[in-house]
Amino acid sequence: MNNNNTPKCTLYLAPSTIPNAGLGIFTSIALPSGTPLPGGFDAAIPISDMDFHNDGSHDAEDYHWMFSEYLWSSGSIGKVMEYEAEKTSGFSWGYGALPNCHFWMINVMESSCDFDTVGLTPENSPGAGAFTGHYNRLAHAYEDVKAGGELFVSYGTNWFTTRESYMGLVPGEDDFEAGEEFIETVSELFESLVDSTTVKDDVHYMGQVRVDIWNMIVNSPYKSRPLAALPKAYKTAARAMDVGIMQTEEELATHSVEYLEEHGKCLDHIHPQNSTIPHAGRGAFATRYLPKGTVVSSAPLIHIPDRDILTMYDDSEDGESRDLSKPIGQQLLLNYCWGHPKSSMLLCPYSHGTPFINHDRQDPNVKIQWMKNDDRYHNSSWLDEPVSFFDSEWTTKLMFEYVALRDIQEGEEVLVDYGKEWEEAWNEHVKAWNPDENYVSPHELNKDYDFPLKTHEEDASVYTDIFGYHTGTDKKSGEREIHRIRARRPDPNNKNDGFVYDLEVIGSGNYVKRVKDVSRSQMHFYHKPYKADIFREGSFRHEMMIPDEMFPNAWRNL
Numbered sequence: 001m002n003n004n005n006t007p008k009c010t011l012y013l014a015p016s017t018i019p020n021a022g023l024g025i026f027t028s029i030a031l032p033s034g035t036p037l038p039g040g041f042d043a044a045i046p047i048s049d050m051d052f053h054n055d056g057s058h059d060a061e062d063y064h065w066m067f068s069e070y071l072w073s074s075g076s077i078g079k080v081m082e083y084e085a086e087k088t089s090g091f092s093w094g095y096g097a098l099p100n101c102h103f104w105m106i107n108v109m110e111s112s113c114d115f116d117t118v119g120l121t122p123e124n125s126p127g128a129g130a131f132t133g134h135y136n137r138l139a140h141a142y143e144d145v146k147a148g149g150e151l152f153v154s155y156g157t158n159w160f161t162t163r164e165s166y167m168g169l170v171p172g173e174d175d176f177e178a179g180e181e182f183i184e185t186v187s188e189l190f191e192s193l194v195d196s197t198t199v200k201d202d203v204h205y206m207g208q209v210r211v212d213i214w215n216m217i218v219n220s221p222y223k224s225r226p227l228a229a230l231p232k233a234y235k236t237a238a239r240a241m242d243v244g245i246m247q248t249e250e251e252l253a254t255h256s257v258e259y260l261e262e263h264g265k266c267l268d269h270i271h272p273q274n275s276t277i278p279h280a281g282r283g284a285f286a287t288r289y290l291p292k293g294t295v296v297s298s299a300p301l302i303h304i305p306d307r308d309i310l311t312m313y314d315d316s317e318d319g320e321s322r323d324l325s326k327p328i329g330q331q332l333l334l335n336y337c338w339g340h341p342k343s344s345m346l347l348c349p350y351s352h353g354t355p356f357i358n359h360d361r362q363d364p365n366v367k368i369q370w371m372k373n374d375d376r377y378h379n380s381s382w383l384d385e386p387v388s389f390f391d392s393e394w395t396t397k398l399m400f401e402y403v404a405l406r407d408i409q410e411g412e413e414v415l416v417d418y419g420k421e422w423e424e425a426w427n428e429h430v431k432a433w434n435p436d437e438n439y440v441s442p443h444e445l446n447k448d449y450d451f452p453l454k455t456h457e458e459d460a461s462v463y464t465d466i467f468g469y470h471t472g473t474d475k476k477s478g479e480r481e482i483h484r485i486r487a488r489r490p491d492p493n494n495k496n497d498g499f500v501y502d503l504e505v506i507g508s509g510n511y512v513k514r515v516k517d518v519s520r521s522q523m524h525f526y527h528k529p530y531k532a533d534i535f536r537e538g539s540f541r542h543e544m545m546i547p548d549e550m551f552p553n554a555w556r557n558l
């Protein structure tokens, strides 16, 4: 893809070096440990109570939900997401979705998310609740990574053990250590074989004996994770006997920079920052000059064959299940997926920056197109399959390219046309929208300590949709509690916060306790579960529309 006019790229999507692991991501420049990684921050989309809203359990495969392979626990995304609903997971689309996991070569660490809605709230913007506020998930190199090296994150130890039935025995960190010890023992055995054999001078013969013994070991019918950590080919094993498995794996986990430039797909031509478009939240911006025709970004697509699974429902009367007669909205994820009015199919891109690309119908500077057929990335025969085919497909084999329609300057916002239906729906939404003048944002409260909080007596309604987090002295040990502020006094110690408060704290078992002299900095506010902007009735939801001329006829099932 690169030629002399193509701007220099440093982060690539390319086939993983791990056999059968699909695609992975690679750096084309050396990254010393601690370096922030290219491509900018990740965001995370909260996905709430999926099983409840689908009256099933994903384990039972009651509904086709490939996202379960890509989601992070809300705890790893951050406290705000953890408290948003009873059961929330986060979809984080860049470093949070693209890298593979190799437990002995974890070289990328990601932070948790901050929360901020770019100042857009139900009080001032029809865009509030229509995009995610979880952002700033930053990745850095955890080890030195060589130019061409594949980037690996940790999926956590349980990830592979809970997927053994279809992923097989994927070695963990301890298994590589056991493998390393085993290789040393075998190496010693091979040395002693040379010493003890009468044909020690027959190098060819001894070489063959070693290959045979090695093949017997790795092809043993008794499978185990430590066995899976051993190199399959004798040539690689022999290298591991010289330099250790770790270095051998590192050598294997590298593509040449030339390979990446020729076959890889650039991921860091865009990066996120606050959008220039009113009410849109964040957007994607060009990191460098991108001439007309440049593939600005490429994104694998997660398919959702039945878009109805994103509908959320109110509780039934017994509170145990959903009430199908009471739909209450759609998961926020819908706003990040592409669809078509004549199909139940949704395609959701995951790639650095692409989900941040906002809409412009009049003057878009990129368009989407299907990638050309390529076994490694995009299987165009899938465009001829009916929607039912996708119910039993659990890999991503379709990709969009975002192509520059004209020259794009460094720093310019990258914009795509979401389609006529999207624009009409947005205009209708803006027309019908009313500001909520009583809205109190917990996140604004947490940023600003400079005004006195109201007591319950002064205004009982003001904090009804938020709850505090009070801890005495240790923030981490706090629990979810609802506060009523009973009294406010000037801080006798005259600290920065200005006031101290007496609180009535109502805990989860409805116990009530009173706490005196709490300073502002000891309190942290969150929305009560299901009270965040994304759960508000009428918050904007609409998928982006795949242009009719590129939408496959085979998928038109409505």
Ligand SMILES: C[S@@+](CC[C@H](N)C(=O)[O-])C[C@H]1O[C@@H](n2cnc3c(N)ncnc32)[C@H](O)[C@@H]1O
Pocket: 043, 127, 130, 131, 132, 275, 277, 278, 279, 280, 281, 282, 283, 335, 336, 337, 355, 356, 357, 358, 359, 360, 426, 540, 542
């Ligand atoms: C795919 S996301 C784009 C990224 C999003 N702006 C963010 O901050 O995460 C689509 C959502 O962005 C917002 N958006 C995109 N383009 C917009 C526009 N032209 N006007 C208003 N909102 C827009 C809408 O909330 C839309 O549902």
